[in-house]
Amino acid sequence: MSVGKAGVVTHAANGKEVARSGIAGFAGGCVLDVIGSSPDAGSLIWAQVTDKPAAGLEPASRSLSIVATDTKTYKERWRKPLVADTDEFAGCQYAQEATATKNEKWLTYGEWVISLTDGTSRALGYGIRPRAVGNTVLVYDGVCANCLNGMDSVPVTDPATGRELFSFPDHDIIGSLSDVPGDFATSSDGSTLFLARRISGDPISYALQSRSLTTGKVNWEITGTSYTGPASRKVTLVEKAGVVVIPDLAAVKQEVAPEVQKDLGVSMADGKKLWNLPGIDVCAANAAGVAVVANGQLVVIDPRTGKQISYTDERSDCGVPLGEYSYYSKDGALIRVLPSTE
Secondary structure (H helix, E strand, O other), rough: EOOOOOOOEOOOOOOOOOEEEEOOOHOEEEEEEEEOOOOOOOEEEEEEEEEEOEOOOOOOOEEEEEEEEEOOOEEEEEEEEEEOOHHHOOOOOHHHHOOOOOOOOOEEEOEEEEEOOOEEEEEEOOEEEEEEOOOOOEEEEEOOOOOOOOOOOOEEEOOOOOOOEEEEOOOOOOOOOOOOOOOOOEEEOOOOEEEEEEEOOOOOOEEEEEOOOOOOOEEEEEEEEOOOOOOOOOOOEEEHHOOEEEEEOOOOOOOOOOOOEEEEEEEEEOOOOEEEEEEOOOEEEEEOOEEEEEEEEEEEEEOHHHHHHHHEOOOOOOEEEEOOEEEOOOOOEEEEEEOOOO
């Protein structure tokens, strides 16, 4: 979908326009997510802020509703109000932090966990933030990232009930949470978490872990010690090739040493290291190849071997990823770098 000043447009996967709506019906709104595998079955999930002016003795007020709109007919599927603790949360400033579970049944926004079936919601309280991870919801202190605010761990919970499934012992896993690429990645079925996280003190020990999102059990892990820490903890999943690409967690092994960042290709199944390459930045990936920036050029490498497939000097940056096959470069161009299965 695309949203502009003139209206909202639904596109098919090949870019063809499917439906269009005027912008007036979305006044005071902000887009949170789009769910569904096709325009015929999709929903635009958005938040709408309504300001009510003061009326005599009745003070001014602000309310917030979550709305699901059909992406083909633009008719409302459902609308539910959210109760905000303060006016701060009755707005759109947290729209970019909204996350949906992999099965598209739950949405997190601000302090709420929201059902994408009918819009019913559960508030966790001021300062407590939920974040969708696979088909679960991680809960953390959104006010003070370096303190627990009464929490002695970071729980991963069942979004339907809030029941804790397992927990992490500290807040180091939080960082900038987003799905692939990001500080973690989850399998397409939402069952497995791949996470690069700090596990102990000075020098810093890191681990790349494959964990069950049902039990929290560590399936496998790769550990490394670094005096400075890795330059990045980006985790990129190449699921159809069975590979996860991560930075070398032990890039700097001495107190005084030039920082040379390497990226590793690792088997998703057992954590076996398949290849390593220095000085690359991952842009996008699928089973056909991994697009990276190296030496100021855009290079496509084999996800299983790390060997170069092709390159071009016409592009030299990574931007915002758009699924497996394309991304927006820093200058706003839409770049398609890998073969598509369309």
